[in-house]
Amino acid sequence: MREKLLYGAGLAAFLLLARNILVIADLPGEAAQGAIFKIIFFHVPAAWTAMVAATAALTLSILFLKTKDFRYDAAAVAVTEVGLAFLAANLVTGSIWGRVIWGIWWTWDVRLTSALVCWLLYAGYLMLRHAIEEPTQRATFAAVFSIFAFIDVPIVIFSIRWFRTQHPGPVFLSSTGSFPHDWTMVLLWNWVALMLLASILGAIRLGQEETQREIDYVRRMAHAL
Amino acid sequence: MEFARLVFVIMAKDLRAELRTKEAVNASFAFAVVILVLLSFVVESNDVPLPVLGGLLWLVFAFAGTLVLNRSFAREVPNDCLDALIAAPISGAALFLGKALANFLLVLVVELVALPVFGIFYNVRWTQQFWQLMLVVVLGTWGVTVIGTVFSALTVNIRLREVMLPMLTYPMLLPALLGAMELTGSLVTGAPIGPETVTWLKLLIGFDVLFTAASVTLVEFILVG
Amino acid sequence: MSAVAVEGVWKFYGDFPALRDVCLTAEQGACLALIGRNGAGKTTLLRTIAGFSRHGKGEIRILGTSPRETETRRHIGFIGHGISVYDELSALENLTLYARLYGLANPRKAALEWLERTGLERVRDGLVREFSRGMRQRLAVARAFLHEPSVLLLDEPFTALDDRAIAVLQGLLRDGLAQGRTIILSTHQLREALELASHVALLIRGQVAFHGPCTPEMVADPGLVYARYGED
Numbered sequence: 001m002r003e004k005l006l007y008g009a010g011l012a013a014f015l016l017l018a019r020n021i022l023v024i025a026d027l028p029g030e031a032a033q034g035a036i037f038k039i040i041f042f043h044v045p046a047a048w049t050a051m052v053a054a055t056a057a058l059t060l061s062i063l064f065l066k067t068k069d070f071r072y073d074a075a076a077v078a079v080t081e082v083g084l085a086f087l088a089a090n091l092v093t094g095s096i097w098g099r100v101i102w103g104i105w106w107t108w109d110v111r112l113t114s115a116l117v118c119w120l121l122y123a124g125y126l127m128l129r130h131a132i133e134e135p136t137q138r139a140t141f142a143a144v145f146s147i148f149a150f151i152d153v154p155i156v157i158f159s160i161r162w163f164r165t166q167h168p169g170p171v172f173l174s175s176t177g178s179f180p181h182d183w184t185m186v187l188l189w190n191w192v193a194l195m196l197l198a199s200i201l202g203a204i205r206l207g208q209e210e211t212q213r214e215i216d217y218v219r220r221m222a223h224a225l
Numbered sequence: 226m227e228f229a230r231l232v233f234v235i236m237a238k239d240l241r242a243e244l245r246t247k248e249a250v251n252a253s254f255a256f257a258v259v260i261l262v263l264l265s266f267v268v269e270s271n272d273v274p275l276p277v278l279g280g281l282l283w284l285v286f287a288f289a290g291t292l293v294l295n296r297s298f299a300r301e302v303p304n305d306c307l308d309a310l311i312a313a314p315i316s317g318a319a320l321f322l323g324k325a326l327a328n329f330l331l332v333l334v335v336e337l338v339a340l341p342v343f344g345i346f347y348n349v350r351w352t353q354q355f356w357q358l359m360l361v362v363v364l365g366t367w368g369v370t371v372i373g374t375v376f377s378a379l380t381v382n383i384r385l386r387e388v389m390l391p392m393l394t395y396p397m398l399l400p401a402l403l404g405a406m407e408l409t410g411s412l413v414t415g416a417p418i419g420p421e422t423v424t425w426l427k428l429l430i431g432f433d434v435l436f437t438a439a440s441v442t443l444v445e446f447i448l449v450g
Numbered sequence: 451m452s453a454v455a456v457e458g459v460w461k462f463y464g465d466f467p468a469l470r471d472v473c474l475t476a477e478q479g480a481c482l483a484l485i486g487r488n489g490a491g492k493t494t495l496l497r498t499i500a501g502f503s504r505h506g507k508g509e510i511r512i513l514g515t516s517p518r519e520t521e522t523r524r525h526i527g528f529i530g531h532g533i534s535v536y537d538e539l540s541a542l543e544n545l546t547l548y549a550r551l552y553g554l555a556n557p558r559k560a561a562l563e564w565l566e567r568t569g570l571e572r573v574r575d576g577l578v579r580e581f582s583r584g585m586r587q588r589l590a591v592a593r594a595f596l597h598e599p600s601v602l603l604l605d606e607p608f609t610a611l612d613d614r615a616i617a618v619l620q621g622l623l624r625d626g627l628a629q630g631r632t633i634i635l636s637t638h639q640l641r642e643a644l645e646l647a648s649h650v651a652l653l654i655r656g657q658v659a660f661h662g663p664c665t666p667e668m669v670a671d672p673g674l675v676y677a678r679y680g681e682d
Contacts, residue, residue, distance in 0.1 A: 065446055068506065070464065120396040128393060131383040135464030136503075140450050141379045144443045145393070148375070151439055152397050159400035159428055163407070166421075213465050220466035223489065227553070234550045242538040245577075305532025309593065311502055313551040314523040449518070450503045 006203055013196040020190045027183065036100040043093040045191035046086045047115065049198050053083025054122070058150040061143035073139035074209035076146060078202045080125055086198060087119050110164045114157045121149045121156075135216060231315045235323025236330075242300060243331060249296040250331055257289035257339040261346055278347050279410030283402050285339065287369060290332040291391045294373035297328050298381040307448075317445035325374040325440075333366050353415040361412065364429045365405030371433065372397050375440045378447050404429040451514050453478040453601055453632035454499060459508030461491075461498050461656075468494045469505070470656040476632050476649065478600075481623070483643040483664065484636040485675060486653035492636035493531070495653065496605045499634065500528045512601055524552060527599030529607050533590035537579040541570050541589050544578060545596055552597035564592040568618055584612035591619050595626075602626065604635040608642045616642065640672035652679050 020041070030037035060076035063069070094112055099105050106112065125145050132138035243249055264281055301307040310320055340362075344351045351358060373394055380389045395402075404425040411422050418426055452475040461469035469491050476482045484492045498505045501517030515522045535544040542561055549557030565571045568588040578586060587610065594602065602623075608616055623633060623646055637643040644650070644664055652660040652675050660679035668674050 065443075068450075068504065117396055117399055124393040124396060127389065128379065128383075131380075131385065131389060136450055136462070137382070140446055144375075144446055145379060147443065148372075148397060148436070148439060151435060152400070155400040155428070155432060155435075156396075159403045162424060162428070163403055166407070217465040220463065231551065234547065238536075238539075238547050241543065242536050245538045300536075303532075303537065304534055305530050306534050306536060308502060308528065308530050308532065309534035309548065310551075312500055312523060312526060312528045313548065314520045314553070315551055316520065449501070 016193040039093050039097050041190045045194045046090040049194050050083045050087040053079045061146040064143045078205035082198050082202045114160045231319040232323045236326045239327035249293045253289045253292040253335045260285045275414045276410030280406040283406045290369050293331045294377050297377040317448045318441045321444040329370040351413050354412040358412045361408045368401035401432045455511045457509045460506040479630045480648045481633040482649045483647035490653040491656040500603050525600045527594040527602045529594045529604045533586050540575045542574040568592040584615050587615045602633045608639040644669045
């Protein structure tokens, strides 16, 4: 049942993405930046998806601490990993855009820096999990870390923004909004597609986590015999 | 009253155990000096603006502080001392605050010894705004220790603990370090905290308050699951 | 009211149930010996009773209250696998520390008294780091008895003890039982334990296979419980 649902959702995501890409390809290039501007249709929704994932991870972590139900822990890992993947997509697309427009792969711009620091924060979550053997302790410590990370995100973003306003970075050509209204719909539709994709990836990871738990259970059973 | 007494007992215990061997404090101070020397090959002290040196100082503090923080919960491991502390009629919050205060004082001592060395090596007249600088040092150090102490508890049973702690701590600490760097950078030029920099002071205080509250709330989960 | 009541307790490591529906009671003044093979869940059970880790389903009451209540913890003494004293501190400093944590009226006096009772008064200012193994164990015993707990939870207390420490511990446990303290101890040294025990519980794979009074024939033949209630 769950498998079929996954395949169905996968097909839907694929079709929606294909449709979106065709629509995006058909759009005229942006006045100042040309075709590269269209990367925004993936760049921005990827960041939104990552934010949704971080919020979900927070909720699931709190639920785990409250209930000690390992399904929440498994779900928290799944959404965090997927969120990290989408944040990475956001960073990479941002970097590609920067290469074309600014001529450099990386600059310590407010958004890039914030995204990178957040990425490192949540990568720490995965590293911490990886290093703890005992499942209950792993889940509990990871949940606590996830809550800390979520509290930190807004402070990180604020502090980096404030840092940059005091130390103006190199002045690049700024694209002052020529974002037609009907493009917003395309952007939102692509977000829907990416969210769908994220949910599928999350569901797959969740399944793997559950299998992992079963293996762990069987292994401990075998030791106990 | 009882709470404060228990916090004090734990703090006194950690300070006494550390000062008997001085392992962590000595290593931490030696490390601070080594970094200060190495940095001199990166920055030519004569033409580096003072604010940049203020930033370097906090990197040194953060690196050296980690050595003290690594020992904090590791000290409880060899004879299963943590068990006896958890068994004792003392709340997780009191245990945490006691250990955090001990760490805070130890890191502060290392910093206050390293500060004049820094002043001499880099020809910085850091005493111009002495009390305001001390305020920043205290606030920044508390931020480092509060996060460091919690994460020291999270990483205590982990392989590669010494590497893991800084990996988890530094991204989380970024806002606090940024604030402390900016404030120190401007204070060593002789300018007092003004409307330009007061936001950083607020950020630093906010960071300390928020994460102290989060730690005190969540530490019970770390200790007993 | 039982001094210790464990009712239908489950404890999970991940999905693995380390304790399965454990029910045990120990009345005031009783000495319950927990026996079972390695990995049967003895340590987990003692740690769960002591309130070191939260359990899943079920309920644990010590003197009628939860072991995580601060007030309850004043009445529990615990000896685990480690000695739970600091190597960098002296014997006296260690005991004074714990006396303070338990809020004893005169920490130093209590510490000195227990150093004497465990035969460590001569080395009271020596650092634990320099102690022999037997001395360390005796200090651990002093640490657990210092606050005169009415419930003692001892995990393999006789393992790794030298003869003198075993004698000290057995003497203290006998005195304690005579004063109405309740003792739960896990052990592989059946003979030492059964001499003290009033009750016996056998754990097999996290389940209680037998729980009942300790009879003279069990003391005479320590293997009896295993032979009768174990699986093989």
